[in-house]
Structure formats: structure tokens, C-alpha cells
Amino acid sequence: MSIIIRVCAAAFFLLFLGFVLGLVSKGKLQLKYSLLWMVLCAAILVCDAFPSIPSWFSGLLGFVTTSNFILIVAIVILFAICLSLSVAVSRLVIAVKNLTQRVALLEKDLEKKIDL
Template sequence: MNLILRIGAALFFGGFLVYVLRLVSNGKMLLKYSLLWILMCMAALICDLCPQIIYSCSTAIGFVNPANFLFLGAIVLLLAISLSLSVAVSRHVLAIKNLTHRIALLEKELEKRSDHE
């Protein structure tokens, strides 16, 4: 790979890693949701600094072209991130639904108490 391209990729993923870490430190993102993004950045930086890893792994698995191996890895990682965020959203939807039910019950209880007085 071209040296300029490798430097550009290292700067991009390094900057993205710093951005994710700043989001976590500023409290705009929880650490548990940022771990996969951090993992992705670290993996990309390692592959950028040691491209021989990509060639060795792709040959060992049976890929003819190492770029196909990278695309597969990126797709799998993005699917994992998407799945983890879907699980988090589902959990929050259930929590909001339960809170809405509890608020409705509390409002009904308050209404009954105000009617008795």
C-alpha cells in the first residue's frame, strides 16, 4: 500500500479514536457503547502499521485478495456494532414503556386520592 495512503489512514483512525475517547470523557457516550468503536480503531491502526498481518490472515483463511478479507472484517465489525446498538435501543424502549405504565398508575392513584378529599 502507498505510504501516503497508510499515513492518511493512520491519521484518520487515530483522529477517530481520539474523537470517540473525547465523547466518552465528556459524558456524551457511555464506555460500554464505545468499546466496539475503540476496538475497530485499534484494529485498523494495527493493520495499517503492520499490513503483513492482513496478508497472513487472508492467506491462512483462503482469501485470494486481502482486500476481500478487510471488507469481510469491516462488515462483521459493523454488524456487531449495529446489533449491540439495537439491543441497547430495545432495552431502552422496554424501560420507557415500563416507566410510562408506572407514571400512568401513579397518576391514577393521585387522581383517586384527590377525589376522596
């Protein structure tokens, strides 16, 4: 990989890391969800600085080319992110349903007390 591509990649991921930190500081992204993105950016920056690391891992796991290894790792990471976000959304849907039911019960009780 040429030095220009490596420098551009490093600049992009540093900007992305700054963007994530900005979202956290503004309260638009919770810290627990941002940690995954920060760790991912740090790992990419380390692999960008030391390209022999992904090459070594790809050779160790039997990949013919490093790009295939990086693609598979990226797909696995994206699946993990999607799964974790799906779990979070599912929890929120259940919480909203429970809150809606509680509000409906409280409104019904309030209407009964007003009618008395």
C-alpha cells in the same frame, strides 16, 4: 499500499479515536459503547502499521486478495455493531414502556387521593 495512504489512514483513525474519547469525557457516549470503537481503531492502527497481518490472515482463510478479506471483516464488524445497538435500543424501549405504565398508575392513584 503506498506510505501516503497508510499515513493518512493512521491520522484519520487517531483523530477518530480522539473524537470517541472526547465524546466519552463529555458524557455524550457511555464507556461500554465506546470500547468497541476504541478496540476497532486500535486493530486498524495495528493492521496499518503491520500490513502483513491482514495479508497472513487472508491467505490462511483462503482469500485471493487481502482487500476482499478486509471488506468481509468490515461487514461482519458492522453487523455486530448494529446488532449490539439494536439490543440496547430494544432494552430502552421496554424500559420506557414500563416507566410510562408506572407513571400512569401513579397518576391514577394520585387523582383518586385528590378526589377523596
